[in-house]
Amino acid sequence: MPEHSEIFNEISELLQKGKARDIVGSVQKALDAGAQPADILQNALMEGMNIIGGKFKRNEVFVPEVLIAARAMNKAAETLKPALAKAGVQPVGKAIICTVKGDQHDIGKNLVKMMIEGKGIEVEDLGVDCDTLHVIEKVKEGNAKVLCLSALLTTTMSVQKEVIDALKEAGVRDKVKVMVGGAPVTQGFADEIGADAYTPDAATAAEVCRGFYA
Ligand code: B1M
Numbered sequence: 001m002p003e004h005s006e007i008f009n010e011i012s013e014l015l016q017k018g019k020a021r022d023i024v025g026s027v028q029k030a031l032d033a034g035a036q037p038a039d040i041l042q043n044a045l046m047e048g049m050n051i052i053g054g055k056f057k058r059n060e061v062f063v064p065e066v067l068i069a070a071r072a073m074n075k076a077a078e079t080l081k082p083a084l085a086k087a088g089v090q091p092v093g094k095a096i097i098c099t100v101k102g103d104q105h106d107i108g109k110n111l112v113k114m115m116i117e118g119k120g121i122e123v124e125d126l127g128v129d130c131d132t133l134h135v136i137e138k139v140k141e142g143n144a145k146v147l148c149l150s151a152l153l154t155t156t157m158s159v160q161k162e163v164i165d166a167l168k169e170a171g172v173r174d175k176v177k178v179m180v181g182g183a184p185v186t187q188g189f190a191d192e193i194g195a196d197a198y199t200p201d202a203a204t205a206a207e208v209c210r211g212f213y214a
Contacts, residue, residue, distance in 0.1 A: 004035040008044035011076070015048030018068025020075040027079045037083040038203065041111070045076055049107065073107050081114050092119075092213045096138055096176075097148040098126035100159035105152035108182060108202070112148060115206035121146075121213065132163050136170050144176060146212050148205070149195075151182040160185070161193035177212045181205055 007030045014023040030040050052069045055061040095116055099109045106128045113123045126138060139147060147167075151157040160180045167173040177196040180189075190198030196212075199205040 004030060004033060004039065004043075007033060007035065008040070008047070011040065011044035012048035012051065015045060015069055015072050015076065016052050018065065018072050020068070020072040023072045023076045024079050027076045031080075031083055037080050040080060041077075041084075041202075045073055045080075049073055070107055074110060077107075077110055077114060081117075084114055085117055092121055092210075093146075094122045094124065094142065094144045095146040095148060095209060096124045096126060096135070096142065096144045097150070098130035098135060099128040099150045099152070100156050100163065101129060101132055102159060103151055103153055103156035104128050105150070105182075108152065109148075109150040111202040112150065112181065112205045115202040116148070116209050119206045119210040121209060123148075132159065132166050135163055136166050136172065139167065139172050139176055140170065146179060146209050147176040148179045148181070148209070151180070151185060154184045157182065157184050157189065160195065164194050179205060179209060 007026065011023060011026045011030065014026055027040060030044070031037065049069065052061060052066060056066050097109060097113050097116070099106055109128070113125055116123050124138065124142065124144065126135060135147070138144070149160045149163055151160055164173070164178055167176070167178070179197045179199065180193070180195040181199050185198060187198045197208050199208050
């Protein structure tokens with residue numbers, strides 16, 4: 001049996017049941033037992049979220065169940081955050097992250113944020129359903145070098161293009177590197193809309209983002 005698989009299964013089950021309070025204890029237990037934070041993320045939390053995602057798709061669970069699982073995921077991720085950040089270095093610069101207008105999904109965005117922070121980059125989180133003009137204002141006023149845009153719906157991925165177009169219109173396109181991601185987003189789409197980078201997952205996003213501060 002792979003190392004820590006028992007506690008990883010326990011965490012996955014708790015996530016699927018939406019047991020936000022219990023999951024915090026189990027994540028801490030896994031950390032105390034020496035499990036790597038990235039493994040807990042990938043093999044316990046993401047695993048559980050994928051299972052609930054499949055059930056959602058097959059209409060075996062509905063929005064309320066997914067919401068309480070999402071809440072548990074966010075609680076567990078908060079518990080993991082210090083351990084993930086420990087691997088980081090001195091702050092090397094600033095980035096901005098948000099989920100685009102019309103989109104409420106924040107679990108992936110939060111993971112990308114945490115992993116980027118783990119690389120020693122300060123991240124300003126503008127939240128979900130983020131107004132495009134607000135994003136542009138933040139880029140104008142701040143000194144962020146990278147702008148990260150998350151979109152989970154086929155209907156909101158086009159808003160990533162809207163943001164890039166608005167950056168151009170405001171004359172600040174060159175001020176930031178734009179990174180895009182989220183389940184429906186592809187490299188082809190990123191190329192088409194003129195993004196500087198597409199990454200399929202949080203760990204790769206953090207690596208690519210760090211590369212922009214080299
Ligand atoms: Co929604 N939802 N949802 N949902 N939801 C999906 C996305 C869906 C695929 C489910 C399905 O039908 N199979 C589907 C989209 C279909 C489509 O567009 N083609 C869908 C739908 C339809 C909807 C609603 C419209 C449902 C409804 O109301 N009828 C509605 C829309 C609300 C809105 O946003 N306006 C809705 C609502 C919800 C909840 C509120 C219930 C909840 C969100 C809670 C929350 O986020 N706080 C929810 C959830 C949880 C999901 C699923 C089940 C899980 C998403 C998730 O968090 N995954 C999802 C099905 C699925 O993905 N299996 C689904 C885990 C997360 C870690 O992965 O976000 O993909 P992900 O992030 C990954 C990568 O994509 C990447 O890194 C992350 C980690 O490695 N990544 C980036 C993400 N952002 C990145 C940015 C980067 C780089 C990488 O650079 C900047």
